[in-house]
Amino acid sequence: MITLDKFYVASCVFTEEYPTLSRKVQSYVRERFKLPIIRCCVDKYKVAEFEERMPEDYRDEWRAIKHFEHFPPGSTMISICHNCSAIFEERHPEILRESLWELILSDETFSYPNHHGETITVQDCWRSKDNYSEQEAVREILRRMNFEIVELEENHERTKFCGYSLYQPQPARNPKLAPKRFLHGAQGLFQEHTPEQKKSLMQEHCAQIATEKVVAYCHYCVRGLKLSGKTTYHLAELLFEGAD
DSSP states (O other): OOOSSEEEEOOHHHHHHOHHHHHHHHHHHHHHHOOOEESOSSTTSSHHHHHHHSOHHHHHHHHTSBSOOOOOTTOEEEESOHHHHHHHHHHOTTSEEEEHHHHHHTOTTOOOOOOTTEEEEEEOOGGGTTOHHHHHHHHHHHHHTTEEEEEOSSOGGGOOOBTBGGGSOOOTHHHHHOHIIIIITOTTOSOOOOHHHHHHHHHHHHTTOOSSEEEESSHHHHHHHHHTTOEEEEHHHHHHTOOO
């Protein structure tokens, strides 16, 4: 039986970047929680374009997922993408929001890999800097994986980081659909920078990270951290794929 009070947004951008991982996450929420799944946070947004950008061996499976659906007020969207969550927050205030990490913590049967006290730095994201419940869920998951967490000085609501996505023009839809975050709250951001400038900015940011490994829970953050040369994991990778 499908659970109608919650639904999962798979995220076009996350899935394009991590198709195998996205499939695993989708299987998990479908099988464990019976959640309906939609691809995107915006109806009719670049449907064919993202279909064509998916790997050939996954394209038909992606096409079979409903692109978007209007759920009744009081429903909860489960999100792995901060952009999706921000757009739902402003465009669909009648829909509640919950991160994938909070959903996982509610699963008493989830099997967490054991990292035996390894230290790892956690990177918070500007796009969700005010989402304290998600931030705490991320840290609780890392503790359950037996990581020793190292915090950055600019963490939680103080973070100004979202990879190099803040150093290039944003999609035109974002400030229209979520002006509070992406227009009024983004003064001075999303200006054009050269590839060399972006890499330099990412290296400068990562110079403060003392641990060998860093974990983020945003695909844009992961892109930027990797550009600097740091060994970086998306939290979903650690949960669903493991890491050496």
